[in-house]
Amino acid sequence: MMKESDLVTTNKLLLDIIKTNLKGEGLSWLGAWETTPDQINSIGKTFVMAPRKTGKAIVQLSDSQLAALNEADLTYIAQWSIDRLCRVWLLSNLPATDQDKLYKAISQLCLSAEMNEAVALYSALPFLPFPEIWALRCAEGIRSNIGSVLEAIMENNPYPAQYLDEAAWNQLVLKAFFTEKSINVIVGLDERANLALALTLTDYAKERWAAGRKVNPQLWRLVGKFTNSEIFEVLKTGLQHYDQVEQRAIALAVAGSDYQPAKDYINTFPELKNVLTTNSLSWDQF
Amino acid sequence: MMGAPEAFDISVVSGMKFFDPHVHMTSRTTDDYQAMADAGVVALIEPAFWLGQPRTGLDSFRDYYSSLIGWERFRSSQFGIKHYCTIGLNSREANNESLAEQVMEILPLFIYKEGVVGIGEIGFDDQTAAEEKYYRAQLELAKEAGLPVQIHTPHRDKKKGTQRSMDIAIEHGLDPYSVIVDHNNEETVKEVLDRGFFAAFTIYPFTKMGNERMVEIVKQYGPERIMVNSAADWGISDPLAVPKTAALMKIHGLSNEAIELVTYRNAITAFAQSGQIDEADFNTPQNIDQSVKFEGNTILRGGQQPRADKSSMIIS
Numbered sequence: 001m002m003k004e005s006d007l008v009t010t011n012k013l014l015l016d017i018i019k020t021n022l023k024g025e026g027l028s029w030l031g032a033w034e035t036t037p038d039q040i041n042s043i044g045k046t047f048v049m050a051p052r053k054t055g056k057a058i059v060q061l062s063d064s065q066l067a068a069l070n071e072a073d074l075t076y077i078a079q080w081s082i083d084r085l086c087r088v089w090l091l092s093n094l095p096a097t098d099q100d101k102l103y104k105a106i107s108q109l110c111l112s113a114e115m116n117e118a119v120a121l122y123s124a125l126p127f128l129p130f131p132e133i134w135a136l137r138c139a140e141g142i143r144s145n146i147g148s149v150l151e152a153i154m155e156n157n158p159y160p161a162q163y164l165d166e167a168a169w170n171q172l173v174l175k176a177f178f179t180e181k182s183i184n185v186i187v188g189l190d191e192r193a194n195l196a197l198a199l200t201l202t203d204y205a206k207e208r209w210a211a212g213r214k215v216n217p218q219l220w221r222l223v224g225k226f227t228n229s230e231i232f233e234v235l236k237t238g239l240q241h242y243d244q245v246e247q248r249a250i251a252l253a254v255a256g257s258d259y260q261p262a263k264d265y266i267n268t269f270p271e272l273k274n275v276l277t278t279n280s281l282s283w284d285q286f
Numbered sequence: 287m288m289g290a291p292e293a294f295d296i297s298v299v300s301g302m303k304f305f306d307p308h309v310h311m312t313s314r315t316t317d318d319y320q321a322m323a324d325a326g327v328v329a330l331i332e333p334a335f336w337l338g339q340p341r342t343g344l345d346s347f348r349d350y351y352s353s354l355i356g357w358e359r360f361r362s363s364q365f366g367i368k369h370y371c372t373i374g375l376n377s378r379e380a381n382n383e384s385l386a387e388q389v390m391e392i393l394p395l396f397i398y399k400e401g402v403v404g405i406g407e408i409g410f411d412d413q414t415a416a417e418e419k420y421y422r423a424q425l426e427l428a429k430e431a432g433l434p435v436q437i438h439t440p441h442r443d444k445k446k447g448t449q450r451s452m453d454i455a456i457e458h459g460l461d462p463y464s465v466i467v468d469h470n471n472e473e474t475v476k477e478v479l480d481r482g483f484f485a486a487f488t489i490y491p492f493t494k495m496g497n498e499r500m501v502e503i504v505k506q507y508g509p510e511r512i513m514v515n516s517a518a519d520w521g522i523s524d525p526l527a528v529p530k531t532a533a534l535m536k537i538h539g540l541s542n543e544a545i546e547l548v549t550y551r552n553a554i555t556a557f558a559q560s561g562q563i564d565e566a567d568f569n570t571p572q573n574i575d576q577s578v579k580f581e582g583n584t585i586l587r588g589g590q591q592p593r594a595d596k597s598s599m600i601i602s
Contacts, residue, residue: 048398111352113356145357
């Protein structure tokens with residue numbers, strides 16, 4: 001995950017943003033927290049009551065703060081509300097001296113988390129000490145049925161790609177398709193593509209077609225480089241649907257594969273051959 | 287009082303917004319949520335209650351409180367209704383003292399959560415010593431947290447139980463204006479209002495208040511500090527009690543202002559003292575055609591559910 005030196009810089013940046021977004025009561029509440037001697041023992045109440053002290057407005061950023069967020073690859077934080085940011089900061093700054101104690105304190109919060117608390121808890125994953133101990137908690141979160149909680153785990157969150165095992169990762173991606181999340185902001189999507197996932201996704205596509213429903217074109221991005229004779233048959237079915245978006249997505253997927261029969265097949269569609277040779281397609285367009 | 291059944295004609299109150307400050311949605315179906323949204327209910331409060339049979343352990347309480355602020359709130363949002371709750375140890379289960387002690391220990395973890403608008407529903411059932419002990423302890427908790435209190439008054443020996451609940455609240459230094467006394471009837475309402483408390487009425491068939499009687503009460507006492515609720519739960523109850531009562535008031539000639547106070551505004555005034563109700567969260571117009579997508583993004587907010595057309599034979 002984040003190197004310790006990066007984490008220190010990031011935490012400073014987050015605190016700076018929090019301070020410029022808080023007023024009187026919120027600032028004195030934060031000040032009192034910063035001087036609390038045994039923070040792990042009192043994180044419960046502080047974490048829970050944060051919105052009562054910070055409000056829930058979307059954070060306002062100066063140009064230099066925004067630039068620093070961009071620099072740290074944290075641009076998405078610009079969309080967060082102040083209570084969410086503050087809660088993430090509270091968790092990521094807990095003393096990392098006693099792993100057991102920290103694990104128990106944060107697990108306790110998860111047990112009774114309401115929706116916005118759960119969002120903050122999962123948003124905090126990339127910033128927590130001892131990153132490997134939260135993997136099961138993260139996998140558990142994917143079982144949630146609450147949209148905003150799933151978004152906090154799936155979208156713009158670097159933690160899952162780095163720490164989930166393959167089964168849990170595949171569940172995350174599959175569920176993201178099922179629940180219509182923004183696939184293109186899943187961090188590590190291409191890097192963690194794998195054959196098992198590609199096969200599951202092609203089955204899913206067939207199911208959708210059988211039900212007369214459309215397939216999210218981003219799906220093919222995870223399939224292309226694993227194209228074999230079995231997957232090729234599914235791609236052919238998709239190409240024969242004459243839905244232009246779907247066809248183009250499949251063509252782009254095949255462009256990333258080494259499976260020659262599929263490439264030859266794409267070339268029988270003049271329009272697809274043309275967009276591929278002119279390199280005019282990218283996954284961001286879908 | 288039982289006249290010929292009269293059909294509920296929602297058009298009488300169409301365009302009005304309603305706030306149901308006492309309804310146990312955990313016990314209701316999604317069809318109820320849709321019917322409530324259709325009838326103009328924009329927000330509700332779910333008080334913590336017992337579940338029809340006693341819980342045997344602390345974790346059952348923890349999970350119940352968590353579901354009120356978690357899953358049930360989310361479920362409600364899918365139908366465009368803003369869900370708040372009050373958290374407390376109910377009077378019946380206060381009688382299991384060893385469990386009650388444990389529950390009191392976890393209450394502070396819940397009462398500061400977002401959307402918790404009060405301590406409730408607490409008070410008396412059998413009016414035992416244990417009930418009084420935990421009622422008092424929770425009044426202290428409310429005072430410390432600066433939260434309103436939602437008082438459940440007993441079915442049996444109601445008048446004395448109601449008086450005793452108010453006496454004790456005042457003894458603990460609570461401002462009557464921060465206390466909502468629930469399940470009133472013709473016998474209790476005058477004293478509750480005279481002493482400066484909010485008076486809530488539960489419109490519940492057979493056992494509590496009927497809405498024809500409710501119309502008479504508002505005519506007699508005026509709309510100030512009075513609110514109606516459905517208290518719909520797992521019993522024979524009606525989640526549309528608030529809009530139906532509004533319609534009946536309209537037919538009987540009460541002013542729109544009075545109806546709005548009793549079925550919407552007074553509840554907000556009382557529970558917004560928690561600092562947890564932002565009217566902007568629910569008074570913006572709801573989207574009608576939920577299937578419209580904009581650039582591939584659904585307009586349904588916060589995971590709202592698309593509606594199935596139930597009049598259609600085709601289910602797709």
